[in-house]
Amino acid sequence: MASANEEALTIETQAEVVGARPGSALMRPVEAVAAVLLVVIVGLLLTGVVARYVLHTPIIWVDEAASISFLWLAMMGAAIAIDRNEHLRLTVFIGMFPDRLRGFVDALALLIVVVVLGALILPAIEYVREESFITSAALNISVSYRVSAIVLGIVLMLIVAIGHLLRESRPVDIAMAVVTLAVIGGLFWLAKPVFLGLGHGNILIFLVGVAALCLVMGVPIAFCFGLGTIAFLTFSTHVPMIVMIGRMDEGMSSLILLSVPIFVLLGCILDATGMGKAIVEFMGSLLGHVKAGMSYVLLGSLFLVSGISGSKVSDMATVAPALFPEMKRRGHKPKEMIALLATGAAMADTVPPSIVLIVLGSVAGVSIAALFTSGFIIALVLLLALAVLARWKARHENMDGVQRASFKVIRTTLLIAAPALLLPFIIRGAVGGGIATATEVSTIAVLYAFVIGIVLYGGIKPAKIYAMLVETAAMSGAILLILGTASAMAWALTQTGFAFQLATAMKELPGGWFSFMLVTIAVFMVLGCVLEGLPAIVLMAPLMFPIAKQLGIHDVHYAMVVVTAMNIGLMAPPIGIGFYIACKIGDVSPDEAMGAIWPYLGALLIGLLLIAAVPALSISYL
Template identity: 45%
Template sequence: MRDGAMAALRILDQATGLIAELFAAALVVIEVVILLTGVIYRYVLDSPLVWTDELAEMLFLWLISLGAVIALRRSEHMAMNFLTERLRPRFRNILERFAALCALIFIGIILVPGITYMQQQQAITTPAMHIPGSWQIAGELLAFALMLVSAIHKFFSDAEPLDLIIVFIAAGLLCCGFWQLEPWFQNIDNGSLVVFFVGMVSVCIFCGVPIVFSFGLATAAYIFYTSSIPLNVIISQMNQGMSAIELLAVPMFVVLGLLLEMTGLARALINLLNALVGHRRGGLSYSLIGAMYLIAGISGSKAADQAAIAPVLVPEMKRRGAHPGDLVALLAASAAMSETIPPSLVLIIVGAVTGVSTAALFSGGLLPASVAAVCLILLVAFKTRKDVRSGDKVGWRKTGRLFVVALPALILPVIIRYAVLEGITTATEVATVGVGYTVFVGLFIYRQFNWRQLYPILTETAALSGSILMIIGTASTMAWALTQAGFADTLTNFMTSLPGGKFSFLAISILLFLVLGSVLEGLPAMVLFGPLLFPIAQQLDINVVQYAIVAILAMGIGLFSPPFGVGFYQSCLITRARSDEALLKIWPYMGVLVIALILVAMIPWLSTGLLG
């Protein structure tokens, strides 16, 4: 009977996944069409459409929710598995059940109060299309119902009965303990913040619970045990955190990055760089740094950048005798270096959650990334100074042909930056222009467009976007709870009273984002602390663009640094190298990036010189 129930649950989970993928893929295409239509009507036909942003925002929240379903089924929600992967299989299996149970509880917290919230939103209609607010919530709740099925399947799949009993007992004891301590939580004032937002979050994260559920559960527990605020505030605050139209740029740039690889634009750029410097000592390393700089300016997604570049360069670098650890180190460091190159998703998200101009961040990120790139190039030159030249020098005629082939790819970042900086499109809309351009080039110029890859690209876009943006939703809810508790005032008073003024504040901020970038994947840390720290930076006379660039660079270095940085292990996976081979090799690369970070913090002009 147990086997029959599991078979039925498996079939239901597969059906859930198929529904989520089909609708999510369709929504990605619809969003591209809506935004591109808005650009054409406003800029080409001079007849702006008033409803495009409204409809795009509603469908965007559906897309995020469905993407979260896909990410849960694929186990792609961001989590720190550094410790759990080193446990014995039995203990690891118990913690996996615990993580699945945490997901189940959080989904229940969203679904049950969410119905009440949906009813409250029925009377509120959108200005242009007069769509009831309940439609938006209904679509999200439907997606969460699909997620519930996947979470149940994850909890019971391949589980030993004893493991399930252990997890249920542990969870029950925790709930009873919190219930007994409720009067104490209400009497310790801000001490409860430490219990829930430091203790509970840390335990969940180190047990392998995805960050989105760790944040969501901690916030829900804090609200439930320390206040009389209804739990439907969680979905309300999540929606406010995720509904900024600027965040729609995330799936748009993700799909653009994946299309770059499929249509051959990324390979054309890399071939040109190889022709120019590939024959020199360390030439392919220079090509990798240059390719990451150029392609990061198009795709906006570090995962897409690495996936596009590594398969082209890494095999040849290995053939020429490069140490696997050096390959991981260089790939990770160049990805961290390029975090501030527009249109980086981090720049867009920081602009959305802090209110800093995205166009200003696009301008401010170029020179700091160049400083970091130069530091990496100098390190490579030093490390390869005694190497023997390898590879044949490419003649100017062939280089010229490769330049002509790469020209459509070289034009794309110029189009993207010009369109945003000149105000032709928003940072959200420009990605759709890039998608249309890339599809056109792939179909009619390079004639390299594999229609069979399109559906996987669309579903991958939804999954990655859902995993990123759902974290922003729960982090926004946690930031709201911290603000309500008065933590923002406490933090402001502490930071502004530090000896050394803005220099101490910058130093502490760098350390904070280095650590949190490693443990919390960077973006959640920025969503949590950005709205709190940026006003303090302004009070201390620090330009917010400079502060944003410093924080993003620090986050990037933390994200790609061992032992906790997920980006480090992603680089190992892409280069097919063992983490122990790269553990010692990576520190010189991260060291020169820290030097670049200090220069950017000390010289404001590097971040503000191009602002005009």
């Protein structure tokens, strides 16, 4: 069981932990172009910030140019992610298949990726043709120059996916996979008249059943959503496939999402310069001498470091190596350390800059500044819940030989950590105070971290900078492709009338708004286990937020409940992938850590119920 569970890492997060493997020769020119595009986007956004806030002469075409570059970066990044096997997928079930079936299942999963991409090529070309008649507002050029990126990205991904299939699968497995998909597709086509009259039953068959089956087989999440939506539109509706391309474009193209690759790059700079380690050492000098002090340091470090990187994996990979040796010396059991690390990372996910909050604000139409302000306080509530449990767990901690750090040591570590400590407050203050948008702040933060990293933290080698740019492109492409296909699936759900019926049923629940909150917690905890954060949000937010508003629930309050519930599910074994990531980082068997994490998840759940029941915790200071 342990070996199977240890495989339950996302490919994306493996790359973050162990370093991205080099891409194939075919994709190296694409990687170079993607790296240049990322630099161009940062440069454009910085130019816009300087022009707006320093020169007071806004450049109206900057956002449009950055948006065009962004879509090209996303599609190239998605292709790079396929080449490097970095697309997010659920692998916990793959290890459970008998060895004789593994080759067939792997071939079938790769073939599904090929089929999804092949089905989208012609609609994407048609979409480009349709968009060619539209002229952009600021640059006054055809919109087809932007959306052509979708065609190029699909073609590149298809070429790479076919190459993977031919290299990694046996011919007999490929043949069996082709026959299986052909038979299933033929049966669905013959049953199309039945599906056309089935109504909401098609939701269970295609948007739930097909997507869930693909998840179990280890198909990347973006393509699970893609196949489910394609099958739904093809076999149960008369809607042309070009509509799906349009919804994918819309899901990937929000200006708010421009901050996603920038904050991903910021996390890479944090890791490369050691700024996070400096924060951990300062926290250790302050609190390391008290009972449960190292647990407090771990939680406090996750809280602060999350404010820089915006990435749970980056947070855990920064904090664990610095603290675990001393925690072991004091008698902390490895399984308890992993439990605290995982739940601490879940706690810190609402601390800005949180990519999850940025995406949520984009798809649900909620103020990013309000989400950042509220997220900081909500994380403090959860931090307190975990700290109380950690103190009780540490009542028998071995404190022999532990000494309070001298004032000189505290002063020295503070001086080293001060530039890094300042960055989270720059981000929160600028966005929360309405001084700048999340996208503008992200570019300022990257420039600040890069300059400070060079001047005070030893700098970054040029080869490392290039690797960081390519890795950021790949990770951003993987994230944005999920957002695109999830947006298409969410649109399909709403068009069936399911959203209206769901709203009606939810409003009639006994107990009013709080019963709806309890249902929300259950739904997003389950989705957090299976889908991870971003796809769950993009899929369900368009359905759930309008219902919450009708019930009188403040959108920021509801957002805090959604994100916290999702993060608890993400860390909940036996499926939650975040739990396995923490085990991998801490080098502890998942079987050993599984029993220890439940009390910590219980503490988070108590904090979540408090947050749900007391809206003032989320909105009284907005």
